[in-house]
Amino acid sequence: MPTYAALIYSADVDPTQPEAASMMKDYNEFGAAAAAVIRGGKALYPTATATTVRVNGGKGGDIVTSDGPYAETKEALTGFYLIECADLDEAVKVAAQIPGAWDGAVEVRPIVEFS
Amino acid sequence: MTVAGDTLARLIRDEGTRVLATLVRVIGSVDLAEDAVQDAVVRALETWPRDGVPDNPRAWLLVTARRRAVDVLRREAKRVGKEADAMPLAEADPPPSVIRDDLLRLVFTCCHPCLSVDAQVALSLRTLGGLSTAEVARGLRLPEATAAKRLTRAKQKIATAGIPYRVPAAEELPERLSGVAATVYLIFNEGYAGVRAPLVDEAVRLARLLASLMPDEPTVLGLLALLLLHDARRCTRVADDGLPVLLADQDRSLWDAVLIQEGVSLVGRALRRTPSAPNPYVAEAAIAACHVLAPTYASTNWDAVISWYDVLFTVRPSPVVSLNRAAAIAERDGAAVALPLVDALDVLADYPWWHATRAELLHRLGNHPEARAALARAESTGLTGGHAALLRRRLGE
Numbered sequence: 001m002p003t004y005a006a007l008i009y010s011a012d013v014d015p016t017q018p019e020a021a022s023m024m025k026d027y028n029e030f031g032a033a034a035a036a037v038i039r040g041g042k043a044l045y046p047t048a049t050a051t052t053v054r055v056n057g058g059k060g061g062d063i064v065t066s067d068g069p070y071a072e073t074k075e076a077l078t079g080f081y082l083i084e085c086a087d088l089d090e091a092v093k094v095a096a097q098i099p100g101a102w103d104g105a106v107e108v109r110p111i112v113e114f115s
Numbered sequence: 116m117t118v119a120g121d122t123l124a125r126l127i128r129d130e131g132t133r134v135l136a137t138l139v140r141v142i143g144s145v146d147l148a149e150d151a152v153q154d155a156v157v158r159a160l161e162t163w164p165r166d167g168v169p170d171n172p173r174a175w176l177l178v179t180a181r182r183r184a185v186d187v188l189r190r191e192a193k194r195v196g197k198e199a200d201a202m203p204l205a206e207a208d209p210p211p212s213v214i215r216d217d218l219l220r221l222v223f224t225c226c227h228p229c230l231s232v233d234a235q236v237a238l239s240l241r242t243l244g245g246l247s248t249a250e251v252a253r254g255l256r257l258p259e260a261t262a263a264k265r266l267t268r269a270k271q272k273i274a275t276a277g278i279p280y281r282v283p284a285a286e287e288l289p290e291r292l293s294g295v296a297a298t299v300y301l302i303f304n305e306g307y308a309g310v311r312a313p314l315v316d317e318a319v320r321l322a323r324l325l326a327s328l329m330p331d332e333p334t335v336l337g338l339l340a341l342l343l344l345h346d347a348r349r350c351t352r353v354a355d356d357g358l359p360v361l362l363a364d365q366d367r368s369l370w371d372a373v374l375i376q377e378g379v380s381l382v383g384r385a386l387r388r389t390p391s392a393p394n395p396y397v398a399e400a401a402i403a404a405c406h407v408l409a410p411t412y413a414s415t416n417w418d419a420v421i422s423w424y425d426v427l428f429t430v431r432p433s434p435v436v437s438l439n440r441a442a443a444i445a446e447r448d449g450a451a452v453a454l455p456l457v458d459a460l461d462v463l464a465d466y467p468w469w470h471a472t473r474a475e476l477l478h479r480l481g482n483h484p485e486a487r488a489a490l491a492r493a494e495s496t497g498l499t500g501g502h503a504a505l506l507r508r509r510l511g512e
Contacts, residue, residue, distance in 0.1 A: 002277045004277075085277075086277075086279075087277040087278065087279035087281075088227075088229055088276050088277045088278045088279065089278075089279050089281075091277070092229065108276075109276075110275050110276045110277060
């Protein structure tokens with residue numbers, strides 16, 4: 001069965017803060033309900049903690065860092081799940097249960113299995 | 116068996132689609148199945164005219180295509196140094212029920228909502244319609260490389276993202292089916308608006324295929340009826356000078372009576388299946404039927420047209436439906452009654468036909484300066500050349 005990454009794009013909040021408690025409750029409920037297909041996943045700290053790294057001039061070149069996410073967007077990448085589903089229809093159904101799907105959007109992408 | 120060239124080409128293409136549908140299920144790859152079927156079709160076109168059509172053309176195509184697919188798979192396995200997986204055997208001559216299910220799977224895969232509409236259109240033409248990539252490109256007025264890329268991407272997504280080869284479950288069917296119908300309707304409109312006969316023919320062919328696969332689905336019956344009733348007027352829609360001819364001015368004696376009869380009877384069949392809540396396509400087809408059944412424009416049953424617009428609005432509300440309804444009101448009750456209805460639809464301010472309709476009504480009411488202003492807005496919002504020229508002529512400009 002293929003595995004999909006469900007990338008969550010939603011409000012750029014800190015999930016460890018008390019004000020995120022009700023959101024975390026929703027995520028815990030999703031996690032319990034979809035336990036059978038979830039193969040992994042993590043929440044991310046807000047984009048204020050992000051550092052974007054580039055190397056100029058090819059491999060071994062100058063390391064240039066910038067403060068912030070790769071792309072400044074209204075909704076940020078805030079976490080992801082790995083889900084194992086029979087096909088895209090099933091993966092879409094699971095993704096539609098992730099709270100981020102109504103607080104923002106969830107991008108479903110098949111992951112590569114290197115054999 | 117001896118068959119004339121055209122009939123033979125059509126037979127090979129129709130059977131090719133069926134064989135493709137089965138082969139995709141058996142080998143699990145749209146891309147490979149398509150190449151293999153293409154190869155078998157080319158061989159059939161070469162050998163059948165010379166040697167005669169085999170007793171069972173479909174089985175011949177399926178066996179030939181499958182052999183080709185097996186060859187490709189073996190070669191591929193050798194290249195990466197693997198044993199070829201056991202090749203599942205396709206029955207050489209599947210029963211009609213299996214063919215039907217395979218075709219349905221192909222329909223719902225090509226029109227899967229996780230594919231972009233552009234991708235669905237291209238795939239429907241290529242895979243369901245059996246057009247070559249070059250023909251798809253010509254039909255959609257795209258450079259061939261663009262069409263090829265679009266098709267490759269779509270097939271890649273089907274394979275790697277795991278778009279299933281499956282007929283949707285009953286509870287999903289209505290929504291998925293309206294997606295399929297929308298794609299076919301889009302193909303038709305592309306062809307109809309641009310007066311591109313091959314695309315119109317292809318859309319009608321796809322709608323016929325859907326109606327034969329799902330003879331009890333009102334969406335499909337309504338879609339086919341709508342396309343036929345529009346298509347019946349095809350040869351009267353453009354004048355010799357290339358300008359469009361409006362419905363009121365078309366030569367009704369040239370309309371295709373056979374298509375009209377078929378379309379009208381489909382509307383009846385579809386309505387009997389959903390008497391309480393007609394499908395939007397059926398309601399639209401009913402409106403088209405009111406028009407083609409009227410012996411003259413003046414004798415159109417506007418009461419019926421307006422009622423059908425009311426029905427259409429209840430099942431698929433949109434300001435464009437209201438605009439068309441107002442245009443029918445203008446014919447029944449006069450421009451003075453219709454104009455306020457049209458003016459109230461100013462959410463359509465970016466829609467050229469809203470301005471064109473206002474121009475026409477203002478012209479009828481003798482308000483020429485405002486009619487000319489509305490015409491200018493229609494043109495600046497993108498009214499196509501032919502219709503703009505027609506309206507300009509009407510306004511005496």
